[in-house]
Amino acid sequence: MSQQSENLLRLSRRVRNRPCLFKNYAFYFYSKLLPPYINFPLEIRIENTNCCNACCLICPREKLTRALGYMEFGLYEKIIREVSKFRYKTQSVHLHGFGEPLLDGMLPERIKLAKSLGIKETHIITNASLLTSEKSKQIIEAGLDSMRISFYGTSENEYNIIMKGLNFATTFENVKTFLKIRRDLKKNNPRIQINHAVRGGKTSELKKPGMIFDDLIDRKIGDTIVTTYLHNYGEGRDYNHIPSKKIISLCRRPWYLFQIRYDGKVGLCCFDYDGNQVMGDLNRNSIEDIWNSQDFARVRLDFKSLNYQHHALCLRCDQLRRS
Ligand code: SF4
Numbered sequence: 001m002s003q004q005s006e007n008l009l010r011l012s013r014r015v016r017n018r019p020c021l022f023k024n025y026a027f028y029f030y031s032k033l034l035p036p037y038i039n040f041p042l043e044i045r046i047e048n049t050n051c052c053n054a055c056c057l058i059c060p061r062e063k064l065t066r067a068l069g070y071m072e073f074g075l076y077e078k079i080i081r082e083v084s085k086f087r088y089k090t091q092s093v094h095l096h097g098f099g100e101p102l103l104d105g106m107l108p109e110r111i112k113l114a115k116s117l118g119i120k121e122t123h124i125i126t127n128a129s130l131l132t133s134e135k136s137k138q139i140i141e142a143g144l145d146s147m148r149i150s151f152y153g154t155s156e157n158e159y160n161i162i163m164k165g166l167n168f169a170t171t172f173e174n175v176k177t178f179l180k181i182r183r184d185l186k187k188n189n190p191r192i193q194i195n196h197a198v199r200g201g202k203t204s205e206l207k208k209p210g211m212i213f214d215d216l217i218d219r220k221i222g223d224t225i226v227t228t229y230l231h232n233y234g235e236g237r238d239y240n241h242i243p244s245k246k247i248i249s250l251c252r253r254p255w256y257l258f259q260i261r262y263d264g265k266v267g268l269c270c271f272d273y274d275g276n277q278v279m280g281d282l283n284r285n286s287i288e289d290i291w292n293s294q295d296f297a298r299v300r301l302d303f304k305s306l307n308y309q310h311h312a313l314c315l316r317c318d319q320l321r322r323s
């Protein structure tokens with residue numbers, strides 16, 4: 001999304017939230033305000049696998065009914081070659097989905113291929129429990145640009161409770177070793193983002209999330225520590241209570257995001273963890289065809305008027321209740 005559109009959207013929110021005579025005008029203004037339509041997605045997320053070695057409390061994995069698997073390399077190659085043709089439009093390619101990307105032995109090859117085809121930014125989100133020295137070297141040398149590490153809980157006790165199945169000490173050591181290897185190889189990639197998720201802005205044990213990484217990361221090359229707030233994963237969890245809250249937000253994902261599952265099916269967004277909504281199938285069609293299809297156009301039309309009644313997952317989504 002362009003800076004101009006972001007500014008307009010911010011302005012519209014300010015106007016919309018003002019209790020005054022302009023309320024109706026504000027709604028009219030807001031409903032006319034649209035993200036720009038671009039004929040190819042800005043951000044493409046490719047699920048290399050939906051398998052995971054953890055069972056985090058915050059994640060609705062126990063509700064997953066779709067089959068587990070890994071994306072075939074042939075399908076991946078077809079997808080990434082098409083993205084490469086539009087690489088001046090697509091700003092970022094994520095190589096993960098509803099699973100742990102480092103379980104995929106082909107991940108370094110996938111990154112290498114994407115970089116060799118000129119993809120600007122490759123990115124993964126990982127729990128880092130499998131980030132061994134060897135894997136660290138492989139992804140650094142393959143050219144991965146950025147990596148978000150989900151590290152929920154900043155004390156051993158808190159981490160081990162939230163990130164069920166993983167071990168605080170192992171993951172912490174992995175991250176330290178990765179940072180050392182990156183330093184030793186004199187590389188600036190991948191930049192890392194340590195991600196803490198908290199509920200209601202509070203952590204239970206440590207006052208300052210991320211403090212254990214403060215002296216380890218390299219902020220000069222773009223490493224960061226961020227705190228995000230828990231979301232409901234569509235209807236997967238119930239952290240943010242929604243029934244009484246009105247829908248007030250325009251979800252902009254269909255204007256920039258393209259979510260591909262490991263089997264080639266395309267979803268509407270990452271919250272559809274079980275793959276209930278299918279916008280197309282890349283085994284049969286291209287990204288360009290699906291992105292510019294009537295189905296996607298209809299979704300954008302519905303979303304523009306805050307009409308989510310044909311989108312069951314969206315109706316339960318907490319993201320629409322945020323200003
Ligand atoms: S949050 Fe990530 S690491 Fe945890 S179970 Fe879900 S997919 Fe796996």
Ligand code: SF4
Nearest residue numbers: 251269271313314317
């Ligand atoms: S409204 Fe929620 S569930 Fe629907 S597309 Fe947007 S983020 Fe996804």
